[in-house]
Amino acid sequence: MSQVPDLECRAISKSFDEFKAVKDVSFSVPQGTFFSILGPSGCGKTTLLRMIAGFQKPTGGDLLIKGRSVLEVPPNKRPVSMVFQHLALFPMMNIGANVGFGLRQRGVNRADTKRQVERVLERVGLAGVADRPVNSLSGGQKQRVAIARCMVLEPDVLLLDEPLGALDLKLREHMKVELKQLQSEFNTTFVYITHDQSEALVMSDQIAVMNHGVFEQVGIAKELYYEPETAFVAGFVGEANRFSARIDSIDGGILGMVTPEGRTLRGIGAGQGLATGTTVDVFVRPEAVRLSRRHADLSAMGNSGQGQVRNILFNGANSQLILRDQTTGADMNVALPQTGEFRDLAQGDTVHFGWEPQQTRVYPGAGGRHGN
Ligand SMILES: Nc1ncnc2c1ncn2[C@@H]1O[C@H](COP(=O)(O)OP(=O)(O)OP(=O)(O)O)[C@@H](O)[C@H]1O
Ligand SMILES: [Mg+2]
DSSP: OOOOHHHHHEEEEEETTEEEEEEEEEEOTTTEEEEEEEEEEESSSHHHHHHHTTTOSSEEEEETTEEEEEOOOOGGEEESEOOOOOOOOOTTHHEEEHHHHHHHTTTTTHHHHHHHHHHHHHHTTTTTTTSSBBBGSOOOHHHHHHHHHHHTTOOEEEEEEEEETTSSHHHHHHHHHHHHHHHHHHHHHHEEESSSSHHHHHHHHHEEETTTTTHHHHHOOHHHHHSSHHHHHHHOOOOOOOEEEEEEEEETTTEEEEOTTTEEEEEESSSOOOTTTTTEEEOOOGGOOOOEEHHHTTTTEEEEEEEEEEEEETTTTTTTTEEEEETTEEEEEEEEEOGGTTTTOOOOOOOOOOOOOGGGEEEHHHHHHEEO
16 A cells, blocks of 8 residues: 555635635545545535535645645546535436546547446446436436446545435435445545434544534544544534533542532543533443443442433334433433343333443533633
8 A cells, every 4th residue: 555645635724705614624545545524514524525626726725635736736637536416417418428428528539438438337336337318227326327437537536525415315324335335346545525424434444523614533433433532523423412510529530520400420531621610511322321220230330320211212222212310300312221121111110320430521511611
């Protein structure tokens, strides 16, 4: 594998008048990586991708592809290709003409184009469809045509802007797996943007979580899930129960906290500025919460309480319980244990719950220090 990354962004920025849509974003993507940019609507994902493609000019920073700055290179000369949300296939042309369009633009002759189009269609599992009209294909097949149309140009980097957005849920689930497979078969660097965390978690080698124009964290799926560095990442990636609380003690790295309703919590800090008196956001994953019929079992866990079963969302191994915490009055999301003891649990039952401080992540809260 080459040491020079396929793509490198150095403090790339984009302002629209006073508004900064992308702020000093730096990252690099090694060859052959499936890199996802995950973030909510309006956080700057498309703007960043359009700068990489060359459709938009950065207001600051540098962009390198295979170690060479491409800031002065026009979009059609950059070694990148882009798949759009609505695919932008030409409905009046047959599939072969769609896929071969870029090659013909580059001046490749008809016979060579035909050969390359047939080869790439075969690689995406659509051999022999070149003469058919685009509209004779299913949504998933069109998706593959859109990818073939880009891949035939042998880009160093393929940019994908929410390409599964227009598909129904079932097809999206299927295409997630298929896209990842295509990416590893082509061994091409993919930069994939999405606001759907499950897409990013399933497909990516690396994920950048973007919020308000900045990358909050870049890492592999497991790191983002188990070691989120910011409250935003903890809340955006995966399910989490969230408490707002205030630190009232710090003991050997364990923070003691209390919520306004009087629930005591113990957890470990992430980030700076965690002193006694600080308002914090506290997160615990549904699967970290243990349940018991008896109070004594869990009272030593560092975080414990009692709750009433509000709802049981049965989904086989992924079943969930909605518990009303008796102290806070808020609902908690708990993974339903797969043991017989809880099989006959019913709405209205009271159970004890608890979880470890090590599985409780604490971040400085939006409110900052308390006034008193
Ligand atoms: N040409 C423009 N002029 C002014 N503001 C713009 C322009 N393009 C984007 N913006 C603003 O920049 C911000 C980021 O937009 P962008 O399209 O990059 O978001 P996004 O993360 O792709 O969102 P979505 O998930 O909804 O597609 C938004 O607030 C948007 O209104
Ligand atoms: Mg967008």
